[in-house]
Amino acid sequence: MYELDASVTHSxxxxxxxxxxxxxxxxxxSAVGVPLMVLAVVVQWWRRADRSHTRHVLVGAGLSFLLGLALNQFILLFVHRMRPYDGGITHLLIAPSADPSFPSDHATASFAIAAAFLLHGMRRAGFGIAAAAGLIAFSRIYLGTHYVTDVLGGALTGILAAIIVRAAYRENTRIDRWVTGIL
Structure with missing residues (x-):
């Protein structure tokens, strides 16, 4: 499996x-994709159309983002994968990272947001965000900083986080009405 991963990553x-x-x-x-995605989520807070549902989705996206990155930190306690450029698989176009390669935080964050939108029924925005997430994930491989399986693992972590948040954070509960009523 490693040989296939390394070969596809190298290609x-x-x-x-x-x-x-x-x-x-x-x-x-790679540098601004995730921050721009977060900004695009935040500015929708003041959107007028279907305000309470939109805000619920936005809070869900934020929670999914945070949970996904927390899950990555847990995974890093057990997995210490070397970056592909350290193994001579890729040539690096950006500054090296001191963090382990698996899973990709960029993929986790962006796919968590996309999955949250899709799971909450905001399909149009969700598919647009998913396309951006795919481009961000691709950029990480293109730049030589991640293996293909790093971004796939990150995407799965982000999607898992969104599923957990979708199951735990319910719309129109007391806490949801309080949070979505802010500002």
Whole structure:
């Protein structure tokens, strides 16, 4: 399995370095993709249409984001995967990271938000966010900082977090009405 993962990762990273514009776009997307996604979620707080449901989804997305990253920290207690550039699999286009490679926090965060939107029935926004999440995940492999399975594992962690939040944080409960009534 490792050989396949390393081979696919190497191939995807091999696309880098042929176009300065695409390299720049991937570096930019990797750096600002998740913060822009979070900002896009936050600004919807004041959206007028179906305000209470929208706010419930936004809180669910935020909780999914946080739970996904917390799950990653738990996984890191047991898994210490070397980055692909440290193993000579990829060439790195950005500064190296001191963190282990698995799972990808970028993939976790972005897919947690997308899954939260989709699980709460906001399909149009959810599919758009999922497409952005896919691009962010791809950028991490393209730049040489993650294996393919790192971003797949991160995506699964984010989706799992959204499922847990969807099951635990119910709409129109007392706490939900209090949180969604703020501002």
């Amino acid at each position: 995807m990273n091999g696309l880098a370095g042929h176009s300065a514009a695409i390299d720049f776009l991937m570096i930019w997307l």
